[in-house]
Amino acid sequence: MTPAQPTRDRLLDAAERLFAEHGFDGASMRTITADAGANLAAVNYHFGSKSALIHEVFGRRLAPMNVARLQLLDAVLEETAQRGEDRPTPRAVLRAFLAPALSLGRQEGREFFVLIARAHSSPHPELQAHIVNQFAEVAVRFGAALQLALPSAAREDLFWSMHFTVGALCHTVVNTQLLTLMSEGLCTDVDEDAVLERLVAFVAAGMEGGLDS
Template sequence: MLSPELFSTKQRILGAAEVLFARHGFAGASLRQVTSAAHVNLAAVNYHFGSKENLINEVFRRRLDELNAQRLQALSAARTRSSLTLESVLAAFVRPALALSGDDHGGAAFVRVLARAYAEHNERLRQFLHDHYGHVLRQFASAFGELLPHLDKQELYWRLDIVSGALTYAMADFGVIKRRGVTPEQHRDIAVDHLIKFAAAGLRAE
């Protein structure tokens, strides 16, 4: 088991890397910048991660393991109810992601890192994400397919790609809707409701 000191060092490195990758991209942020921001030496990065590629992967794993566990738990709970609905599956997919974006401990930075993963052509990172989290998307696609039998597989995946894009946009808190007279938590709840309604209508369309 890691000592508290080693655990703290590892988390400092991950936190610094997350912020720098969000700001400069994966290629633009150097290990030297990461070590400087985390107040550690290069040996500490090598000890905990071995390489920059592994550090990038662990930045994602730190957030996505928990996020996708919450998604699958919510999907399982939705399946135990009397009838599975499109809205309940969408809520299981959307709500944990928007909660992550509002996490005060680096959630906003991670959303920008996630956007970098979509924008930058890092094939190794894409393969890592596919290998470790592809099964989660397949479980959701299966649930959506049960509820949308009029869509063939290709059309379903097109629509789910669009829903995922809209979710990423909402997580980044872009857009013209401003927070007026509501707390950040209330704003996220409103965003969840609107996104579910919009996505459900698009998925159901003939």
């Protein structure tokens, strides 16, 4: 019997899930290939090495997510112009940045976003460099949009605010179960739209209010 999906894709899926669950070092080639129903040598054949596999796992999801971010940002800017307003609201810009990330966590690539947040604090420097490259354009575009939304803010302030925002985002995606634990079940991430709005409200207020102080 021939599986519906080619081996290469099954390897990526298995790797994504197992990396998210056990970390990059915790998931071995044997568990990955076994989970994918492939031979042990399959990863080295299709990707060359485990390191290259990790890069491919990221490349497969990162590009679409950042494309979605830029599209949403374009939509926000366009709608702003149609209304005759000269600048977008910080909330709209931030929502365009945050929504694709949380949305990606909702659908097929749910495990992936745990993974990307984990990579942010990963000890693999090459992985960090890879992520920085993938985010370069997004950082520039959203930096400019935020500068437009908050004209009185210093560029330095905006960078810091975005940094805090990314931190809150990553921590939310990865460790909401920890919050559920600490809040004794009061806070959960079942309603992801509500989580998004909470996050948007928080960072938008932080950005607007944290400047003049």
